[in-house]
Amino acid sequence: MKKNVIELHSTDLLKIIEKAKKYHDQFNIFETIIADASDKKNIGSLSGIPYVLSDNISTSDILTTGSSNILKDYIPVYDATIYKKLKEEGAVLIGKTIIDELGLSNTGMYSHIGMVKNPVDKTRIIGGSSSGSAAAVASGLVPFAIGSDTLGDVRKPAAYSGIVGFKPTYGRISRHGVFAFASSFDTVAIFTNSVKDSALITSILKGQDEFDMTTLVDDNLDYIATLNDDIKGKKLFYFKDICDSSFYKDNKELTEILKNYELVIKKCKELGFIVEEIDFDKELLSLISPVSKIIAYSEATSNTANLTGIPFGERGKGADIEELITDARTKGFSNVTKKHLIMGNYFLQKENQEQLFFNTGRVRRLLVDKINELFTVYEGLILPTTGSIAPKLDSNLNENFELILDNFLALANFGGYPSITIPSGVVDGMPVGINIMGSQMNDSLVLNIAYKLEQVIGFEKDMEGDSHV
């Protein structure tokens, strides 16, 4: 049975570690299981609560690989701010989880030690890049996990595995000690089994950090206290064209997802929300996917430039320094990561910069400006989190999800918006989710809307706990 942080009063760490090993054998969740994890009794609000961190989050004296061979032996000498905060509250780290290498993919298939399987159905992917953390919560092993969301990397795996994934406003939570992938998108994000737990963990992690100049001044709000605020009359919108099931008659799975979505919209209206459909330039929405890739891969080229195999990582071989670094990087990165980095460098070449990199930044602004304008009228955008259920492991999946519904999550990263995914039902035996995105800084309102919806969706009745494990 999956547990919430708020309901979990006592834990047997030894049993959880044993369970972690068992689940790892089944789903390939961990880079490191901390077998000697210990509970320092009663030191904070999360005293004794077990959790996991994605392996791109620095933990001193604990291996932190970024799920890449280039860092396979790397042991940080300092703690990420978020790890420090969780330690201070007494939470017990039981493991570091697998991600797609350095966070550069979004399927959960590309870590240096293999793909992560979905605990709901292990013949399917769980999505990524924060794949192991999603699996740890979805399997019922821990009540919460921390990952990073660059282009939906927490919210999509959450939807694929039937849990809650919350990406707060850009800068709400410190990224000090989190490996950078695309610095203008990267956000620390949280997996839980309930919105209330997301509010609790975000309240603990948020706040300005002198070590991260992009952090926001704390809003000093108690996100749990605002969960029950009245939502009657709050206005939500959705994009008409991409939610019209008549466009997808041949796609039975998507038709079912949209049926579930329509039910959620009905529930929203019953709760007192005003929900309106919006005409939005579909051509512009179809650019979300390439814009995501061009910006993310370009930013990644500089963020990975320090991985030379010299100050840390496996030392390469060569007669001179250039050969030595080239050897370390060529052997240390997977082919997929190398391709992404080379593409990023191509977009940044002087002759391509204006046409590719700068134009992409311009389209990003056009999209964000239009969404900001809508947020002067509406409190939230509500859409199905994905246009498909978790694909099969052997479905010959590449990274080109073609539907706008499979790519729009990146909008929240373009504009730094808070965005949450909650489970909304089951299609073909697999969970599907609903996503709510709010305006910048309005994290408490997004959690409030999601909490109210969670009360009436009744997902748990369809798919109970960890009975699938």
Added chain:
Amino acid sequence: MISKKELEKCARSLMLNIDEKEYEMLIKELIVILKEIESFEKIDGLIDVEPMTFPFVTYKNELREDCATDSLDINDVLKNTNQSYLDQIKLPKVVE
């Protein structure tokens, strides 16, 4: 049209090698992305838009006092390198 030569230059400046087969796949994937953004040309006034680099500015530049602070302990610095000599990370000769 993307040439392999251009991509080899990009790979070299990143200090990466990939094999022939990977170059073929890379070109295919790049073509898909470039095809997707062909519609940039149809967007009126795109050139006049300021490219967006961050969601919003969250910081202001502040000058701090120029105080000496503790830096990393030398043992910590050397912990992650597998080639060191005395208190330094060992490198091949750079200057002839």
